[in-house]
Structures are given as C-alpha cells and as structure tokens.
Amino acid sequence: MTRPALRRTVLALALAAVATASLAQPKSARVQPAPAAAPWPTKMVRIIVGFPPGSTPDLVARTIAEPLSKALGQTVIVENKVGAGGNIAADIVAKSTDNHTIGVMINGNMTIAKLLNPHVPFDPLKDLAPISLIGTAPLLLTAPANAPGKDAQEFFLAARNAGNKWSYGTPGVGTVAHIGMELLKTKTNIDPVHVPYPGNPQVITAMMGGQIQLALLPPALAAQQIRAGKLKAIGVTSANRSPLVPEYPSLQEGGIRGFQLEIWTAAAAPASMPKPIVARLSTLISDIARTPDVRAKLFQQGWQTVGSSSEGLANRIKSDTALLGGVIQMRGIKAE
Template sequence: MIHTLNTSARRAFVLLALAAATGAAFAQKAPAAAANWPTKPVRILVGFPAGSTPDLVARTISEPLSRALGQPVIVDNKPGAGGNIAADMVAKATDNHTIGVLINGNMTIAKLLNPATPFDPQKDLAPISLIGTAPLLLTAPADAPGKDAQEFFLAARNAGTKWSYGTPGIGTVGHIGMELLKSKTNIDPVHVPYPGNPQVINAMLGGQVHLSLLPPGLAGPQIRAGKLKAIGVTSSGRSALVPEYPSLDEQGVRGFQLEIWTAAAAPKSLPRPVVDKLSRLIAEIVRTPEVRQKLFQQGWQVAGTSPEGLANRVRQETALLGGVIAMRGIKAQ
C-alpha cells in the first residue's frame, strides 16, 4: 500500500514537472512566435465597397501597418449583408494572416437580428482594437417645427404615425437607435428603410420622411447649406466632430447615448500573442498625428483600445441594442 502511494506520488510529481516544463516552453515560444509574425502578406477584409467609410479606415491604417510588420497589408473588399459576409470570412479564416475592419453590427447584434447568421460574434471573433467612434446626428427637414429638441419632439408626438423616419436598412444602428429614441421620447414615426443614407437624405430633402439618425459627415454639409436641420447629436455631450450641435442628452433626453464605430477583429483561432501585437501596433498607428487627422476628416474620433477595451464595448452594446431588438421585435429580412 505504501509502495502504491509512493508510486502514485512519483507519477503525479513527474506529470506536474512535465506540465510546468511545457508551460515554460510555451511561454518562451509565444513571444517569439509573435515576434516572427507575419510570415506572409496580411489581408484586411472589409464588408463594404471601396470608398465606404470602413474601407477608408482600412486603407488609412494599411500602409503604416505594412511598414510596422514588414509585410504587405492588402485590403480586400467583400461587400454584402451589412458587412456580415466579410465578418463571416474573418471568423472562419484559418491562415493566421486574415483580420477584418468591421462595424458595430458585425461584432454585436448580427446573430440577434438573424439567427441564421453563419457566425456568432461573441464566439467566433477575437477583438483587436476599437479604431474610431462617432455619434449620429438626429436630422430633420429644414422646415421642421420647433426651435429645439423638446419642441421638435412635442410636434413629433402630436403627429404620431403621420410622421416617418428613414434608415439605411432594417437592423442598422440608425434603425435600432431610432427605436430606442422612440421609447425614450414617446414619439411614434413609422420606419421607412432605404438602400443607404444618401437615399435617406434625398427622401428628407423631398419631404418623404421627417427625421433620421445620420452620420455627421453626411448630414453636416446639407445642414450648413440650410437644406436640413440638426436636432441634436447622440453623444453624451457635444462631439468634437460637430461641436456646433448640442447633444440630445443635454436637451432633456437623459441617458440617450449611441455611437457608430469601426474596429479591427480577428478569428478566435488567431494566437493571443499575435492579437496583442496587432492591437498595440494599430493603437499606436491611429494615435499618430497624421493618421488621427485623416480619420477625423473621415468622421471618426480615434479610440485605439486594447482587446479588452473593445471586448467591453462589444458586451455593453450587445446588451443595449439587444434589449431594443427584443423589446421592439426587430428581425433582419
């Protein structure tokens, strides 16, 4: 019996020693593997056409990232399904040299909107870094009633379903954000989806819709030209992107905060040391004065977070937007 116990103890000791040695060897190899990565060109998948906002972001960071990595960084556009085609390709990539520049919906609510989505953002994507954020701007026709948000919302409540709002599609941040705004202000305009925000703007200019949540970069020129009217931005306070416009929160819609964002993500299979390396480099790149200015001109406030920072943002926004999706019964078509 004593011999058996001693043998068991020796066996356990050997196993523990082997595990410790293996762990130490892995710890030594992991940084080396990241240091030697990449060994071939890196591909950035973008789920929107050339010239789109995510495409411009990817191309802005691709050249400095290529210099930092010592390998070509190729931007590959795979548009469709609101960016989910590219996101699915990122999730399923196995070459350890494919990442994506994705938007809110791809990394948060894709599966909640459509259970048939072939990837699960929470399970299949590894956050790298939040690149940039921007509020939306509640916009109305130039002749919309009210001198401020409160008077505008009073008119909207009185109009009920006679008013309508436009979005670039079912399940977009503009759509879910407007449904959240409806719940906070007791307005009830009818949703009218369009192929994209340019068509929404044209519809407002033509009097077909009465309000919309739009990127400031698109709405700003029309507002400054006197063709549309700004009601307020969806940031918690005034945004550096459009400091001339007050926030909806400071005009009485307390707690209403909503942003669009773009981020770098990888397949879950990408080794964590490589994810950390990419995160550090991308954060450093977007914070350089040259890249920061380019992204600002494209309508983004630079973030440059750690993987954990982006993961926290994904969790928070999935809970917020997912709650609206459940409350309003929103489903992608």
C-alpha cells in the first residue's frame, strides 16, 4: 500500500471511531447549545416615586431617567404614587411582576418600614431587590437664629437645662429626622418634645416663628435660611464636614461622639425581577450616577453621589436597619 493510501485509511478509521463514540453517548450527555438570552427591555420602563413632583426623590428619578432611557434604547417614565411616606410607591414596586418597574426610594422605605408599622403590606428586606445607592446626605441640626450658645457644647448645655420645655420638629413620625433626633437625645441627655409636621418647609416656618427650638433638616433646605440669618446651624450629622455645606462643623467636631446619620436615596426593583436584569440595571444606574453631568445635578439637589453596586446598597440597608431599628425598639417609636 502506498503512503498516501495508508494515510487515507488511518484518517478514515479515526473518524469512524469518533462517530461511533459520539453515537454511543446518551442524549443527556451530549453538549446542548445555550439558549439565547431573552431581549430586555421589551416595553416602556417605569420608575415609581412615592413623593410629589419637585420633591428630592422625584428630582433624582428624573435626573437618571433620561440617560437610562438612552442606555436602554427604550422609553423611561417617572410616575408619582404619593402617600404613607413613600410606602405606597414601594409596595407597588414590590408587587410588580412585569419586569419593567423599578422605584427610587428613601432610607425608610428600604429599611425600617415594617419595623415602624407591622401592617405595612410589604417587607423591604424580602420583597425589594437593591439596585444602586444613588446619593447620600447628612442632616443639619438647626435652631432659631437667636438660639443660645456660641457652639454645639454651649447649645446642648442650654438644651439640657431646658429639659422638656423645648421641642423639636420633624416631617413626620418614623422619619429619619425623628429617629435621628431620638438617637441624639440618648447621646446628649437632652429631652425636647417631638412635634411632627406635614413636611420640612412647615418645620422651618415653625422654627423661624419660635414654635420649636431645634430640628434635623436636609442641608439643601436649611442652608438658605441659615445664610440669610434666619436660622442657626449647630452641626451636620456626618463624621466630618460635608462637601454639601463645608462651612458648618460636624457634631462630632463639636464634641458629640458616636453620632453619625445620613439620609439617602436609592433604586430598587421587585425581588421577583430576574437577577440578570437587576444586575444590568445596577451597572447602568451606578455608571449614570457617576457621570460628571449627573453628579453635578445631584450635588445641586443636595446629594453626594455614590452610585454603588447592588451589593453595596444591600450592605447599607443591613447596617441602617440595625442602627435605626435599634433606636425604634429602644425608644418605642411606632408610626401613626
């Protein structure tokens, strides 16, 4: 047999052996092609917000909606479902099954809602999937312009001497401002009485009118009145001075140790949304939040941009639930 003929014979036998071995394998053992990923999104995406147009969460949602629409190649709209401190909107998101609905929420909606009120119809830790922590901000302890003391130490001394003759305002029972002030009371041995108002604008009006003596307010709201000489800044609740209002010291700088508190806004999805979609939204929204244009807009709205991963937001939810939940239990706070 010639060499070419021999090579052809060996090759034929090898191919035959491979074919026989393949046919001998059970069907379950044969490699099947991976199914193609389903396209998404296939329709308009909704961002649900639990506060009215023009509110801080609403502005955040509208800031990310347009670039998110461009990134997805699909319309993204913002819908306001107002009520129950944002929990009505959070419940809509939690119960959504269309895989095209997400929410922009605040701390309370994603952490302590169920702890404050067992009748809330969703459990934030079970029914919501974290997408991204968008922005954070400290609160600013604020007092009337004629409040006593030239610094935090002297102010708190006056507050301790006043006992329950002083009062503090918040935008409602169970808000971070309410829980934060109750925590501050334990750290400073002051005892002002809680007076809830419909919102922070009413808190500011009451303070300027002398009806209340202190409040924890978003810096973006309080700073304008402070700079105009109508209110007085005692200190911010971040560990250090905040870039949002760098002219004001932190409470820790003023000698109040172990007190740190922030408000935040974040994106969340229903827990039922497929994980690949949540992961894609997390990447897109965190990237969008960190772009220079969006970062600048968020800063103007009173937020320090974070743009975290879903895991980063999950960790923040866990730590804040422990902190705020501990205060709720210790002080016996219940939502009305």
